[in-house]
Amino acid sequence: MRCTVFGTGYLGATHAACMAELGHEVLGVDIDPGKVAKLSSGEVPFYEPGLGEVLRRNIDAGRLHFTTSYSEAAEFADLHFLGVGTPQKKGEYAADLRHVHSVIDTLAPLLDRPAVIVGKSTVPVGTAADLGARARALAPAGDAVEVAWNPEFLREGFAVEDTLHPDRMVLGVDRQRPGRAESELRELYARLLGEDIPFLVTDLATAELVKVSANAFLATKISFINAISEVCEATGADVTQLADALGYDARIGRRFLNAGLGFGGGCLPKDIRAFMARAGELGANQALHFLREVDSINMRRRTRMVELAAQVCGGSLLGANVAVLGAAFKPESDDVRDSPALNVAGMMQLHGAVVSVYDPKALDNSRRLFPTLNYATSAVEACDNADAVLLLTEWAEFADLKPEDLNDVVRARVMVDGRNCLDAADWRTAGWVYRGLGRG
Numbered sequence: 001m002r003c004t005v006f007g008t009g010y011l012g013a014t015h016a017a018c019m020a021e022l023g024h025e026v027l028g029v030d031i032d033p034g035k036v037a038k039l040s041s042g043e044v045p046f047y048e049p050g051l052g053e054v055l056r057r058n059i060d061a062g063r064l065h066f067t068t069s070y071s072e073a074a075e076f077a078d079l080h081f082l083g084v085g086t087p088q089k090k091g092e093y094a095a096d097l098r099h100v101h102s103v104i105d106t107l108a109p110l111l112d113r114p115a116v117i118v119g120k121s122t123v124p125v126g127t128a129a130d131l132g133a134r135a136r137a138l139a140p141a142g143d144a145v146e147v148a149w150n151p152e153f154l155r156e157g158f159a160v161e162d163t164l165h166p167d168r169m170v171l172g173v174d175r176q177r178p179g180r181a182e183s184e185l186r187e188l189y190a191r192l193l194g195e196d197i198p199f200l201v202t203d204l205a206t207a208e209l210v211k212v213s214a215n216a217f218l219a220t221k222i223s224f225i226n227a228i229s230e231v232c233e234a235t236g237a238d239v240t241q242l243a244d245a246l247g248y249d250a251r252i253g254r255r256f257l258n259a260g261l262g263f264g265g266g267c268l269p270k271d272i273r274a275f276m277a278r279a280g281e282l283g284a285n286q287a288l289h290f291l292r293e294v295d296s297i298n299m300r301r302r303t304r305m306v307e308l309a310a311q312v313c314g315g316s317l318l319g320a321n322v323a324v325l326g327a328a329f330k331p332e333s334d335d336v337r338d339s340p341a342l343n344v345a346g347m348m349q350l351h352g353a354v355v356s357v358y359d360p361k362a363l364d365n366s367r368r369l370f371p372t373l374n375y376a377t378s379a380v381e382a383c384d385n386a387d388a389v390l391l392l393t394e395w396a397e398f399a400d401l402k403p404e405d406l407n408d409v410v411r412a413r414v415m416v417d418g419r420n421c422l423d424a425a426d427w428r429t430a431g432w433v434y435r436g437l438g439r440g
């Protein structure tokens with residue numbers, strides 16, 4: 001089959017490459033000519049393990065191309081995926097839909113044949129129905145243009161695996177206008193669905209809500225354990241052991257119960273806020289009130305980390321040398337959108353600390369966002385002469401650090417483990433002050 005994918009960021013580039021991997025002919029479309037040029041030459045413009053191989057294999061096989069031209073895209077296929085960004089609006093909780101609107105407003109006038117537009121971006125409930133009306137009004141093919149929604153659940157760092165082996169597929173269709181979306185997607189995804197993956201067909205609103213509800217649940221689970229960790233810290237209890245014990249209950253499960261610096265990234269924070277904003281517009285403000293608390297527990301982790309850093313530096317950060325290990329919002333990603341680690345690094349600098357940051361993959365993105373921080377080229381370099389070392393993103397190379405790697409590098413043997421990923425006993429035995437965020 002043939003399809004296009006509008007937006008070639010973390011989601012779109014992965015989706016395009018993986019659809020080609022399934023044997024389809026795919027055209028990725030982006031307004032950023034630099035991104036299109038890189039992808040066309042087989043280079044992934046961001047860090048995503050395994051994506052480069054899939055991209056190059058399919059470019060070489062002639063199944064995968066990229067363009068900035070909407071007319072080329074409209075000509076190329078009648079199945080179009082929409083994967084552009086839906087960031088938080090400046091100064092508001094709501095999602096900024098300008099990019100999805102722009103795709104529809106530019107693409108629809110070019111559709112003079114029946115076409116199916118399938119949204120993959122995360123959008124507020126009601127968006128798909130609005131976009132459908134907008135597309136039908138603008139397209140020469142009119143009512144022969146269908147809009148459906150197939151939300152994406154991939155995780156950065158596992159994007160290829162998650163796309164090719166999803167837990168489930170959800171497709172929202174316009175019940176008022178039965179169309180071809182379901183049959184087109186069943187055919188496109190046939191090789192995936194053959195693996196007995198649940199394929200749930202719903203109305204548009206349900207599909208949109210499944211996505212934001214999933215992220216709200218994950219965010220709630222993380223903030224739950226972080227709230228408990230505040231109590232652990234006050235009592236001297238160990239939140240990691242507590243989470244292990246909770247996790248053995250199959251009804252609870254251990255995943256997403258890692259206490260620490262909390263959630264960040266381009267999805268969970270902005271999605272729970274947009275969900276609250278949309279619920280408010282719909283008159284259901286009370287329903288999602290708890291998400292405010294989820295958000296504030298999460299943000300409190302960051303200020304708590306800064307307080308803890310000041311505490312271990314003798315009460316003030318002024319003039320302290322602080323090493324920050326990790327800048328990406330999570331390991332195996334170079335994404336620094338709403339990164340807790342960088343946020344903490346920035347706050348510590350405002351408190352007068354001299355901050356040296358190291359991250360294995362996210363240094364370029366970090367420099368663009370926080371040009372005034374100091375950046376090191378290795379963990380050891382970042383820790384040079386440090387009064388405290390803060391581990392803020394649990395990259396394996398940090399979790400594997402041993403006290404002897406840093407004993408003679410730092411000025412003071414002080415480790416604050418913001419992700420609870422080190423063995424406290426190892427560090428304490430080697431004469432370090434070890435503090436875990438949310439542990440006694």
Ligand SMILES: NC(=O)c1ccc[n+]([C@@H]2O[C@H](COP(=O)([O-])OP(=O)(O)OC[C@H]3O[C@@H](n4cnc5c(N)ncnc54)[C@H](O)[C@@H]3O)[C@@H](O)[C@H]2O)c1
Nearest residue numbers: 007008009010011030031032084085086099102121122152
């Ligand atoms: N990143 C993830 O892991 C992930 C997972 C699931 C869902 N999502 C959702 O997917 C959407 C995209 O997220 P992302 O992380 O890939 O964002 P991103 O910022 O990495 O990528 C968006 C891309 O869209 C392009 N773009 C913007 N306007 C365009 C237009 N009019 N036409 C063509 N291209 C345009 C941008 O240049 C950019 O390359 C968001 O709604 C997000 O919530 C993301």
Ligand SMILES: O=c1ccn([C@@H]2O[C@H](COP(=O)(O)OP(=O)(O)O[C@H]3O[C@H](CO)[C@@H](O)[C@H](O)[C@H]3O)[C@@H](O)[C@H]2O)c(=O)[nH]1
Nearest residue numbers: 152153154155156222256257258262263264265267329330
């Ligand atoms: O126990 C945990 C698990 C995660 N995190 C943090 O939570 C954030 C999000 O992690 P993760 O969910 O793995 O990353 P994303 O790539 O943002 O993926 C989420 O957001 C995507 C975009 O909507 C969805 O598609 C995914 O299903 C959903 O997991 C990161 O900052 C993690 O450090 C914790 O603090 N504790």
